[in-house]
Amino acid sequence: MFFNFMDELREAGIGASFKEHLTLLEALDKDVIEQTPEAFYYLSRATFVKDEGMLDKFDQVFHKVFKGILTDYGQNPVDIPEDWLKSVAEKFLTEEEMAEIEKLGDWDEIMETLKKRLEEQEGRHEGGNKWIGTGGTSPFGNSGYNPEGVRIGGESKHKRAIKVWEKREFKNLDNTKELGTRNIKMALRRLRRFAREGAADELDLDATIEGTAKQGWLDIHMRPERHNAVKLLLFLDVGGSMDPFIKLVEELFSAATAEFKNLEFFYFHNCLYEGVWKDNRRRWQERTKTWDVLHKYGHDYKVIFVGDAAMSPYEITHAGGSVEHMNEEAGATWMQRVTNTYPATVWLNPVPEKQWSYSQSTKMMKQLVNDRMYPLTLDGLDDAMRELSRKQGH
DSSP states (O other): OHHHHHHHHHHTTOOOOHHHHHHHHHHHHTTOSOSSHHHHHHHHHHHHOOSGGGHHHHHHHHHHHSTTTTTTTTTSOOOOOHHHHHHHHHHHOOHHHHHHHHTTOSHHHHHHHHHHHHHHOOSOOBSSSSSSEESSSOSEEESSOOTTOEEOSSOOSSSSSOOHHHHOTTGGGOTTSBOOHHHHHHHHTTSOOEEEEEEEEEEOHHHHHHHHHHHSSOOOOEEEEEEEOOEEEEEEEOSGGGGGGHHHHHHHHHHHHHHOSEEEEEEEBSBOOSEEESOGGGTTTSEEEHHHHHHHSOTTOEEEEEOOOOSOTHHHHSTTOOSSSOOSSOHHHHHHHHHHHOSSEEEEEOSOGGGGGGOHHHHHHHHHTTTOEEESBHHHHHHHHHHHHHOOOO
8 A cells, every 4th residue: 555655646746755755664564653544644745745836736646545434434333341331421520411321221232222323314304303313412423423323425514534635735736837925925935045234123032142142231232133034026918818827926016025025017019128117007107127227226126027918020120010009129139238237137927837838938038048948836936935046147
């Protein structure tokens, strides 16, 4: 069973090495967990999953391999000693509850009553305290509670069969899915380089303790707050074919604003030309010259373009190719100036990567950013942040 488990994990793209397999077996041999399916699920997940983007895939594999592991538990007839039942009841029940159960008689009488109820009952019953059904306090049924109850199918609601892997609580972390704000933030955090800058307004606890111990009196030390020192330029394509991706781009912008103190953003349409803007309502009245952006922000800035790169190829290759105005220089010229000025430049594309080859303009734009175009998925954003981290600029 465990070898099949490893094969399925590998098939799903989760690295399951023989060393990890031995680690799991060693943990089981040393009884580090309770002998329950849930405990084994958490242990094996901790052993094999190293990337949170794989959590949902792990849940799916676990369900596939161990499907039914709890389904039959507690449903097959077993002989349970009456003395054992009484000792458990005496431990967990009040005298009043014990008296109520004793009204039914001994274990044999309870089972006989169960048989009669099954014969008498017609239709489905919900709740109550007599018929077999779901909920309620009858000793017979599921999803209810009675200390000497007999479970008849269904799923327990009292942590006896929680089957957490079926809940798939991590499906929004799947690295093949498009992103939400929370996931974007987590991916952006790969692009961090912390530094302490500015006024010393934060207590340095370690230095204070060390200084106090040396001096013999309270020696308070302060330090600047710790910030992400990475500087980011964000260019966002708006309008036209980008309209279906508005929500996704808004989430990316919100996450980037929260993660980066040194963030500047500008809008463009389809391709970068000689002017960009910050307010879409006044895009023609209040524009910023692209040359000014290139001269104002240093080479150490990281640059992220966000767009679908869907346009006429002439909008990239020719002067006058823009559908909105007369551009004196080709968009490709401006893109090359950006990549020359900022070595750390990537392009995030919300269109699924498998569709890129159908668009000539997408292939051209990918070449202009030196093939550093990534899909706007958790996996793609993670790759883009790794790329930006490698490029240190000048």
